[in-house]
Amino acid sequence: MKREYWMIIIVYLVMQFSSLIGVPLLMLGFKTLGISTKLAVPYWLIISFSIALIIVLLILRKEMKQFNLNQRGTGFSRSVIWAIFGVFIALFAQSIAANIEQLLGIEMGSENTKDIIKIIDSFPLAILVSSIFGPILEEIIFRKIIFGALYKRYNFFVSAFISSLIFALAHMEPKHILIYSAMGFTFAFLYVKTKHIIVPIFAHVAMNTMVVILQSAYKNDIEKLIHGAEKVQNFIGGFL
Template sequence: MSIKKISLITILLYVLVFLSPIVFSPFPPNILIAGTTVIYILGAALMIWLYLKNKSSAITMVEKDTKLTSPVFMLLLGISGIFIAMIIQAIVFGIETAITGAEPSSQNTKNIITIILANPLFILATTIGGPIMEEFVFRRSLIGLTEPYTGFWISAIISSSLFSLIHQDGHFFVYFFMGFFFALLYKMTGKIWTSIIAHCGMNTLVVIAQLLLHFGNIELPK
């Protein structure tokens, strides 16, 4: 299949997964959370399968043009990207707080931690399923579809804007700059695995930190 077809299928699959909680809404909360988690993992697995099955024929411009394709470089950049992404998040939160006076916290993260505390299984959706799907959709598919018409930088801005809006968090620029950074990681190596490593790793560290704060009854300084 072509990259256009794969990208459209990937986006459609993401929309179906995103709406999947509606299917489980009539059931008790534990079933809702467990069902949603399974759907997230299945969605991520299907996207990986589609990518691997068609990676020789469905190639984006980013993947064609890159020169730094070494697996070692990809791994090192992905791991270092975890910490760079967290620094970017902290800096943008700080700037946003200084300008608007808004609370430097994420309601989206708070909601996720609440769900994890109710059902720890959901941590798999947050740290593995969700970020993998978001990288295939917002980095590979959206950039793959738009880059031939707009160039990389405009397509990265479009995908990062949509990435931020989908989180519905009220911190547009925080998610925008993180999305843009993940797009840069993808461009530098031409491997979607680079941004996946950084995104999954960052989500994992954020969840661990929030759980430690919760169970340690620690409050962040205001």
């Protein structure tokens, strides 16, 4: 693996753990200034993700200069089609995984998503993290670097399985490992199919944006549907 890629992984890990120091410091500063300490989390998310993304893009600036959709892999028009189509593939894969989890008796709903919605409700600009900064960084880390390194040594399924598993565990929701892994497989497929990291990035950004907007706009309705589905699941479980 390139030295630059190891640097990117280190930047990503530092960003993930930076909240342990950054958030308390912001809370202290906000308290002194009379600003609500609840804003410390969304502020630090935006600051840390922005800085990390800038550093990562600076590290990759040489590769970005050489980037041309028509030089290798799928051409521009087909890449656009795959990027758009990839959003629906990801949503479909996610729905299948969610149904399997439901059959296994796993509780519906993601705590990560709920926390993100709460943060966005308190500070709308935080949507930049969930919908743009986060997906871009994740695709660079988990698809371009980790999956890419594995794919040079193993076949697609082995490489996608390992990188998707790491991607799923990184979200700290082991009970929803199937959903995150399904997304990881989909984005890895898009990357291999088009040979352009911008394609899974677009699909990931679009999917996250759709989910956040729908969750925010129809939060109460979605909660009712989840509770209704859980009642049906418990009813069926009583017979099994």
